[in-house]
Amino acid sequence: MSSLTLSKKLYKAFFITLLLVFALAYLGPLYVMLTTSFKGIEEIRNGNILALPDALNGSAWVKAWSSACTGGDCFGLAPYFWNSMRIVIPALLISTAVGALNGYVLSQWRFKGSNFLFGALLFGCFIPFQVILLPMAKLLAWLGLANTVTGLVLVHVIYGIAFTTLFFRNYYVGIPNELVRAARLDGAGFFAIFRHVFLPLSTPIIVVSVIWQFTQIWNDFLFGVVYSGPGTQPITVALNNLVNTTMGGKEYNVDMAAAVIAALPTLVVYIVAGKYFVRGLTAGAVKG
Amino acid sequence: MGSIQIQQLTKSFGDTQVLKGIDLDIKDGEFLILVGPSGCGKSTLMNSIAGLEEVTSGDILIDGDNITDLSPKERDIAMVFQSYALYPTMSVSRNISFGLEMRKVPKTEIEKTVGGVAQLLQIEHLLDRKPSQLSGGQRQRVAMGRALARNPRVFLFDEPLSNLDAKLRVEMRTEIKKLHKRLGTTIVYVTHDQVEAMTLADRIAVMKDGQVQQFGTPYEIYNNPANRFVADFMGSPPMNFIECVVLDDKLVIESQGEKFELQVPYGDQLKKAGLDTVILGIRPEMITEPKPYVEGALVHTIPMQIEVTEPMGPDTIAFGQWNSTEIQARLSPEAGVDAQDSGKMLVQVDTSKAVLFDAFSGARLGG
Structure with missing residues (x-):
């Protein structure tokens, strides 16, 4: 008996150690990024990479935000941060709205070929970005949207619809069709049913779609670097330029601060919306 | 007013013919039961009357008006569903008033109607609750309230009692019959339960394989069955x-x-x-x-x-x-x-x- 419990204990210890190692692999670099961003450049050159900063020095953050050089310009990340926002927010809202309508139609208003259409839309989830780079560039030029924020929004909306449609369709499939029938007899039309019956039920899946789309579009680098112009680059491209632009020595503290700034919005979205996400899921689960 | 004529109605899904020429003449104020085993087409027939299903051929008339090609909302019909189909995010009172709201009925009139229906069904104390906070019997009442509020020409009931436990089912059955006596509105009621059919109906249409096997009063159906299927289906223990x-x-x-x-x-x-x-x-x-x-x-x-x-x-x-x-x-x-x-x-x-x-x-x- 005792040997069994001993082996069980060893087993448990092994897994906990393994998990700790994985956690460290993720948290270690983050720790280095954060501590480095608060150090002065002298301290970085002379000190230990793992040491805590002597004092909290926020100058690297200020510089990264407002005066670091990205290529020829030296305005920091701020203008690109807002560029990203101008791309992400419309693309996110449009793709979620279209996905919701698509999902509503594909789950509740089946028509001839609707399953084929859904399959074709799903196919969009599997197309790698690189494959469409050239044709999409041609298309954007033809539409007169090359190097514009609108062009980037369009690309992200089109790519996002495949995913948001999948989310909403699979969520709405679980809502009984009798609700639609009841509402039709009550005199509600297509959009009235969507607004009064389906949208109020959709909080959890809207949150899922928002988190997904925000993360995807905010973190996108490839479309951002290819389809943007000098004034419309998103923050991921700016971060790359910032790190690759050196005036004299490498300013690791500014690079690290810039990287954290670029990652911050997605973290905030997870922390804020994630709470509603879990709440929404459990509320749905308990409903009789 | 709400007499219904169904003439030579057929309905096919692809190659499968589900309704094979249905003729029924339902009088105003009649309580008609459609009964039959699962897959006999009774629900399809009801959905065709409701306008939720397009028919392949034939006509449906209400009070002599041909409504075959009208949308559900233009038919002046209300339906109680098997799963109740209450709107989960709306309160009980909004569930009842939603149909009136969609039809742009003035607010004061809606309030009056909801109050009246709630009183009739004894659900006044539930008006602010959500459907998830109700018991099965209460949900059933709300679903009926939603239908009643519209004051339609015809009520359709699609197996409304099949989700209730045995005792409650018998209670609600009596209540539905009383309600029909009081309102006098035409009811078409689908069930596979022959006891429900016998107890509730003014007339019963026994269906099998998309055809009406017999259409008559409960007495005629029980004592003078048209064929062996009807004789076997109605009555417990069976003939x-x-x-x-x-x-x-x-x-x-x-x-x-x-x-x-x-x-x-x-x-x-x-x-x-x-x-x-x-x-x-x-x-x-x-x-x-x-x-x-x-x-x-x-x-x-x-x-x-x-x-x-x-x-x-x-x-x-x-x-x-x-x-x-x-x-x-x-x-x-x-x-x-x-x-x-x-x-x-x-x-x-x-x-x-x-x-x-x-x-x-x-x-x-x-x-």
Whole structure:
């Protein structure tokens, strides 16, 4: 008996150690990024990479935000941060709205070929970005949207619809069709049913779609670097330029601060919306 | 007002024909029950009346207006669904008022209607709750309230009681019947439960394979079934079907090696038709312990080996065998105890209400 419990204990210890190692692999670099961003450049050159900063020095953050050089310009990340926002927010809202309508139609208003259409839309989830780079560039030029924020929004909306449609369709499939029938007899039309019956039920899946789309579009680098112009680059491209632009020595503290700034919005979205996400899921689960 | 005429209605899904030419004439204020086994097309027929399903051919008229091609909301019909289909995010009062809201009824009038309906169904204390906070019976009431609020020409009920427990089902059944008496609005009600059909209906349409097998009052359906299917479907315990050899104008019953001759109504027609065998349909309540006060040419006494008895309370069902067919007899509880003890008894067979069917087609003979 005792040997069994001993082996069980060893087993448990092994897994906990393994998990700790994985956690460290993720948290270690983050720790280095954060501590480095608060150090002065002298301290970085002379000190230990793992040491805590002597004092909290926020100058690297200020510089990264407002005066670091990205290529020829030296305005920091701020203008690109807002560029990203101008791309992400419309693309996110449009793709979620279209996905919701698509999902509503594909789950509740089946028509001839609707399953084929859904399959074709799903196919969009599997197309790698690189494959469409050239044709999409041609298309954007033809539409007169090359190097514009609108062009980037369009690309992200089109790519996002495949995913948001999948989310909403699979969520709405679980809502009984009798609700639609009841509402039709009550005199509600297509959009009235969507607004009064389906949208109020959709909080959890809207949150899922928002988190997904925000993360995807905010973190996108490839479309951002290819389809943007000098004034419309998103923050991921700016971060790359910032790190690759050196005036004299490498300013690791500014690079690290810039990287954290670029990652911050997605973290905030997870922390804020994630709470509603879990709440929404459990509320749905308990409903009789 | 709400009379419904259904004329030569057909409906196909791809190659499968689900409704094969339905004709029904439903009077204003009538309580019509559509009954049949699953897959008989009764729900499709109801959805066609509601406008939720497009028909393949044929016409549906309400008060003489052809509504076949109208959308559900233009038909002035309200429906109670099997799953209730209450809007989960809306309060009970908004569930009831939603249909009026969609029809742009003035606010004050909506409030008045909701109040009236809530009072009628005794759900006033539930108006602010969400459907998830209600019990099954309460949800059922709200679903009916939603239909009532619209004051339509026709109510449709799609198996509304099948999600309730047995006791509540009986209560709500009575309540629906009372409600119909009070409102006098035409009701079309789908069920697969023959007891519900018998108890509620003014008239019953028994359906099978997309066709109406018989359309009549509960009395006609029970006592004068059009064919073997209807006779078998209506009634619990079910009618006994015994294949019998025809001897002149009588039928032969074999019990424990002995043969007995049974006189039946329309016996003379049997002789003319020249059939060798027929199916005798006789309900369990016509096979009883001997009752000396029942007399006549159609009353016989035949022995029966009792295999098993099932006491139901008011009476006992006894199982035996005639002509190698299982027979159910309906005995008084006392006779049931005796039969159980002795394992055999003499039963009285009253064929005055017996019906005869063709042995092959199941079609009704005579009558």
